[in-house]
Amino acid sequence: MLFCPTAFHGSEVTAMSDGSSDPSGSRDLTALFDTVEFPDAFRITYLGNAIINPVYDAIKRDFGLIRPEYTVLACLSHYPELTAQDVATISRQPRNTISRAVHRTLAEGYIERAPDPEDGRQARLRITPAGRALHKKAAAYMAARQEEVLAGLDAGERRTLGALLRKAAQYAAALRE
Amino acid sequence: MLFCPTAFHGSEVTAMSDGSSDPSGSRDLTALFDTVEFPDAFRITYLGNAIINPVYDAIKRDFGLIRPEYTVLACLSHYPELTAQDVATISRQPRNTISRAVHRTLAEGYIERAPDPEDGRQARLRITPAGRALHKKAAAYMAARQEEVLAGLDAGERRTLGALLRKAAQYAAALRE
DNA sequence: GACATATTGTTCCAAATGGAACAACATTGG
DNA sequence: CCAATGTTGTTCCATTTGGAACAATATGTC
Numbered sequence: 001m002l003f004c005p006t007a008f009h010g011s012e013v014t015a016m017s018d019g020s021s022d023p024s025g026s027r028d029l030t031a032l033f034d035t036v037e038f039p040d041a042f043r044i045t046y047l048g049n050a051i052i053n054p055v056y057d058a059i060k061r062d063f064g065l066i067r068p069e070y071t072v073l074a075c076l077s078h079y080p081e082l083t084a085q086d087v088a089t090i091s092r093q094p095r096n097t098i099s100r101a102v103h104r105t106l107a108e109g110y111i112e113r114a115p116d117p118e119d120g121r122q123a124r125l126r127i128t129p130a131g132r133a134l135h136k137k138a139a140a141y142m143a144a145r146q147e148e149v150l151a152g153l154d155a156g157e158r159r160t161l162g163a164l165l166r167k168a169a170q171y172a173a174a175l176r177e
Numbered sequence: 178m179l180f181c182p183t184a185f186h187g188s189e190v191t192a193m194s195d196g197s198s199d200p201s202g203s204r205d206l207t208a209l210f211d212t213v214e215f216p217d218a219f220r221i222t223y224l225g226n227a228i229i230n231p232v233y234d235a236i237k238r239d240f241g242l243i244r245p246e247y248t249v250l251a252c253l254s255h256y257p258e259l260t261a262q263d264v265a266t267i268s269r270q271p272r273n274t275i276s277r278a279v280h281r282t283l284a285e286g287y288i289e290r291a292p293d294p295e296d297g298r299q300a301r302l303r304i305t306p307a308g309r310a311l312h313k314k315a316a317a318y319m320a321a322r323q324e325e326v327l328a329g330l331d332a333g334e335r336r337t338l339g340a341l342l343r344k345a346a347q348y349a350a351a352l353r354e
Numbered sequence: 355g356a357c358a359t360a361t362t363g364t365t366c367c368a369a370a371t372g373g374a375a376c377a378a379c380a381t382t383g384g
Numbered sequence: 385c386c387a388a389t390g391t392t393g394t395t396c397c398a399t400t401t402g403g404a405a406c407a408a409t410a411t412g413t414c
Contacts, residue, residue: 083362083363084362084363085361085362085363095362095363095364096363096364096365096366098363099362099363099364099365100364102363103364119361119362120362121361121362121363122361122362122363123362123363
């Protein structure tokens with residue numbers, strides 16, 4: 001999962017800036033937000049974790065899919081056909097992780113696999129209607145949580161953030177070190 | 178690790194919008210950026226992963242610290258004294274993960290532990306000079322990578338992004354569901 | 355064709371992860 | 385004081401993770 005220097009998985013941070021009895025000196029556990037040496041990276045990962053971790057928990061709870069399995073569905077729901085290697089490349093996950101996820105989603109009937117007639121090494125993967133329906137529900141979870149976490153911004157700020165993220169992500173994707 | 182719906186760990190995405198020979202239809206593997214149902218969450222996690230994953234790899238390679246171990250150092254370098262539970266709360270990681278990390282960083286001499294005279298259950302943790310020196314180097318890695326990944330924005334955009342992230346993260350931290 | 359090299363998907367294995375239960379200590383209410 | 389309940393840090397264990405090696409297939413070079 002996304003992890004910050006201090007690996008925020010969810011979102012709660014105890015705020016106790018009320019000057020209450022505090023035996024060990026400074027105890028506002030949110031101080032890291034402002035004192036850390038890389039506040040932008042910190043906040044980006046914090047927000048990312050706040051969005052995706054509860055959603056992945058819910059996807060596992062409600063649909064029985066773990067992260068790489070949903071990864072397969074999410075990729076296949078936006079391309080008519082992909083190989084396992086394609087999914088690994090898109091998602092930047094190891095091939096063996098994707099291989100396992102493909103087997104499980106295949107067994108559950110969420111995707112289907114056909115040998116590639118032009119290349120005996122690879123197989124062409126497609127999402128099934130059941131898989132697409134599941135992805136639709138899961139994507140709604142994610143979209144809803146995205147709104148929830150970013151609700152502190154007003155409409156204009158929200159648009160600005162979106163535009164900046166778009167530009168930054170496009171640049172980052174081209175970095176390809 | 179931070180994981181997007183499609184779990185971007187690093188940052189490279191193959192761009193091939195050159196209309197080259199493409200047997201299986203649409204093959205621009207960056208399409209997800211624009212077609213995914215939650216583009217903001219997607220880009221936030223993408224950027225987060227692009228920053229932190231290479232850095233954690235480098236921290237492991239150069240200093241032999243894994244993520245939770247660096248988490249302990251990062252937390253302790255911003256507070257004079259914390260308990261293991263404090264670190265777990267701040268970092269939102271399981272207590273057993275932090276417990277292990279405390280043992281290892283203790284053994285390496287990066288932190289020190291003293292029993293709490295007022296509460297026999299807990300121990301007070303402090304960072305040592307060696308730990309602080311290590312954190313300083315690691316934090317420089319993170320800050321440098323942050324700049325690298327966000328270099329697609331100009332100074333003004335960068336400031337705006339920082340302000341929006343600050344506001345959004347503050348709100349998200351207060352969500353505490 | 356023959357051989358070296360690359361790629362796909364898989365299995366193996368060592369490490370990391372996190373939920374659950376646990377002992378030790380603390381707190382509360384009688 | 386005593387019992388019930390809560391908290392801290394730890395251990396246990398099942399699951400997840402990802403690097404490495406592997407067989408099967410493909411490509412390139414001679």
